[in-house]
Structures are given as structure tokens and as C-alpha cells.
Amino acid sequence: MISAQDWEDTRCVWAYHQMGHTPRPCSVAIALGSHDLGVADAAVDLYAQGLVPLLVFTGATSPTTRERMPRGEAVHYRERALELGVPASAVLIESRARNTGENIRFSRELLEGAHVDVSSVFLVSKPYEERRVYATARKVWPEVEFVSASSSMTLEQYVDSVGDARLVIDMLVGALQRLLVYPEQGFMISQDVPSNVITAYERLCLSGFTSRLLLDDHGHVLSQTRR
Structure with missing residues (x-):
């Protein structure tokens, strides 16, 4: 749900x-x-x-x-x-x-x-x-x-095109995690992530939209929270 x-x-x-x-x-x-x-x-x-x-x-x-x-x-x-x-x-x-x-x-x-x-x-x-x-x-x-x-479409249109709302949300969450953790690994530049976006991301993680998150060698979710 x-x-x-x-x-x-x-x-x-x-x-x-x-x-x-x-x-x-x-x-x-x-x-x-x-x-x-x-x-x-x-x-x-x-x-x-x-x-x-x-x-x-x-x-x-x-x-x-x-x-x-x-x-x-x-x-x-x-x-x-x-x-x-x-x-x-x-x-x-x-x-x-x-x-x-x-x-x-x-x-x-x-x-x-x-x-x-x-x-x-x-x-x-x-x-x-x-x-x-x-x-x-x-x-x-x-x-x-x-x-x-990118293709000009709304979130709803993109969800319809994929046909799997939960998968789309998982992908959005995973993409944001990479924006948070990849700069310190040297893969991309650092960008400001507004606090409301961080809060939304954290709530979605708590709601279980986690299948696309990166894990460390111990199976823990990689994180780098910046406010």
C-alpha cells in the first residue's frame, strides 16, 4: 500500500x-x-x-x-x-x-x-x-x-509508462542516495540537497522503498545525511 x-x-x-x-x-x-x-x-x-x-x-x-x-x-x-x-x-x-x-x-x-x-x-x-x-x-x-x-512527463505519466509504482519509487530513492554518498567517493560533484528533500527521502526509506539502495560490505545502507 x-x-x-x-x-x-x-x-x-x-x-x-x-x-x-x-x-x-x-x-x-x-x-x-x-x-x-x-x-x-x-x-x-x-x-x-x-x-x-x-x-x-x-x-x-x-x-x-x-x-x-x-x-x-x-x-x-x-x-x-x-x-x-x-x-x-x-x-x-x-x-x-x-x-x-x-x-x-x-x-x-x-x-x-x-x-x-x-x-x-x-x-x-x-x-x-x-x-x-x-x-x-x-x-x-x-x-x-x-x-x-529527459522525456517531458509528469510523475504519474512515468509511473504509468513503467507500470510498477513501487519500483519507480524505489528507483527515485536509490538515485537520491547516490547523490548523497557518491561525492565523497569521488564519483560526482556535491550538490545541495534541501532539507525537505532529505526528509522526504528518509520517510520513503522508512516506508520500505529500499530495493535500490546501496549497501556496505556489512549489509548496512550507505548513508551521508547533510542538512
Whole structure:
């Protein structure tokens, strides 16, 4: 049972995860692989608007995508883009990355190898991953400017698209935990997390939305609470 308080807290965390950046022309869009083909669609939309001349799709496979995307996330994203009318010449793929840091690092290497001049990047991800991807990219590739983007949808629409409300909340909670603990591990820049977001996160953890939380070697939830 998901209570009214749970939904209120989820909306608070959902809103924080989204950066609210204003779209503007960038050198390239990097779309991070996942189970969600909507990420590829969002990248294609940027290309169709003339905001980027080139798309990079990055991602290998994971336990959650292996069956749905057996050829690899980046490959399936590319196939989707071509189906939607993007010319093959405007698409590069990076098919090794297995985490967010590798998505950015390997995409950077790919672009450098292709002699693409990059001063700004659209980061395209799932709606609840915008802030995590941005914070990671700023750490891994500090020389360029980043604009975050995702499919334009409400929390309710995203839940409907996934078909599992509890799983969505678990993913939102897990993504926020990483924003709290990864900076001290050197994986991303630190960002201010408002106290109301921390409170919402803690209540959701107490309500049992914990399947996507990171654990330490002793099986305890990794935590770094900042107020």
C-alpha cells in the first residue's frame, strides 16, 4: 500500500531529480543507455529541433536490459533513432559503458577519437536521473558545459509508462542516495540537497522503498545525511 504521504514525498524527490534546464544549442547530445527507449526518443527530438548536430548513444547491457535489449542499449537506441528518421551519419555509439561514469568517460573518448570539437553537451537520461547524470558529468568532464534533458512527463505519466509504482519509487530513492554518498567517493560533484528533500527521502526509506539502495560490505545502507 502506497500512502498519501508516500506520494507527497515521492513528488518532492521527483521534482528535485529534474534540473529544469532551458534547452539551447549544444555541440552534441549524449543519451545514456537504460531500459527506457524514451531516452532515445528525447535525444532524437533534440536533433529534430536543430539543437544538436550529432547524437551519441552509450551503454552496454545490464541485468535489467539484457533480455529487452540483447544487442546492447546503445545499439537499440541507435536503431530507434534511425527508425525515427535520424541519418546514420549523425549517430555514434559507445557500447562498453556499464555505469554512469563510464557513459561519460567513454563517450568523451569516442568523440575525441572522432575529432569532434565539443564545448557543450546535452545529457539525455531518464527523468529521475537528470541530476545524477549532471553531477557525474561535471566531475568526469569539467571542461565543457552541460544541459540536462529527459522525456517531458509528469510523475504519474512515468509511473504509468513503467507500470510498477513501487519500483519507480524505489528507483527515485536509490538515485537520491547516490547523490548523497557518491561525492565523497569521488564519483560526482556535491550538490545541495534541501532539507525537505532529505526528509522526504528518509520517510520513503522508512516506508520500505529500499530495493535500490546501496549497501556496505556489512549489509548496512550507505548513508551521508547533510542538512
